Amino acid sequence: MAKKVLVVDSDENIVIALDFLLRRAGYEVAVARDGEEALALADSFAPDLILLEAALPRMDGFELCRRLRQDPRYGECKILFLTARxxxxxxxxxxxxxxxxxxxxxxxxxxxxxxxxxxxTAGAA
Structure with a gap:
């Protein structure tokens, strides 16, 4: 089963490029364009990894990261900031x-x- 990656970025060009790149590499991809959408989508999509821009509308990436890390449902989910900051x-x-x-x-x-x-692959047995 393909690993799931949630791309969280409001820049359409970045989203298109990441979606293409990750799908070509064999990952299942979902996209959110702001922090609140990402928080809602994380629940239904259950990502293995979140690629996260810090500068987002409605809830910035730092706040989203904080909220995800406080929620035990996302304890195994990896978060990689991919940001201009x-x-x-x-x-x-x-x-x-x-x-x-x-x-x-x-x-x-x-x-x-x-x-x-x-x-x-970190921690995969």
Whole structure:
């Protein structure tokens, strides 16, 4: 069964590129364009990994990460920030809130897929 990836980003060009890249790599993909939509979709889609932009409408990625990490239903879900916010303080905040990784835009598709694969196989028996 294909691993599920939830892409959370409001930039349509990023969403299209990530959707194509991840599906081509064999993942099942769902998309949310703001934090509140992502929170609702996480419940029904049950992602194995969330690719998360920090700057989102309606609820930013940091708040979404905090809420997901407080909910035991998402304890196994990996969170990888994929964001334009590249300052050290933003990276530290994302990791402190429980993210499993932090990549900044622009990103290499090879590097992104390596991170995704590493996160989704970590702990697999």
């Amino acid at each position: 590249g300052r050290d303080i933003d990276r530290a905040k994302g990791l402190a809130l429980g993210a499993d990784g932090y990549l900044t835009k622009p990103f290499s598709t090879k590097e992104l897929l390596e991170h995704v694969e590493r996160l989704l």
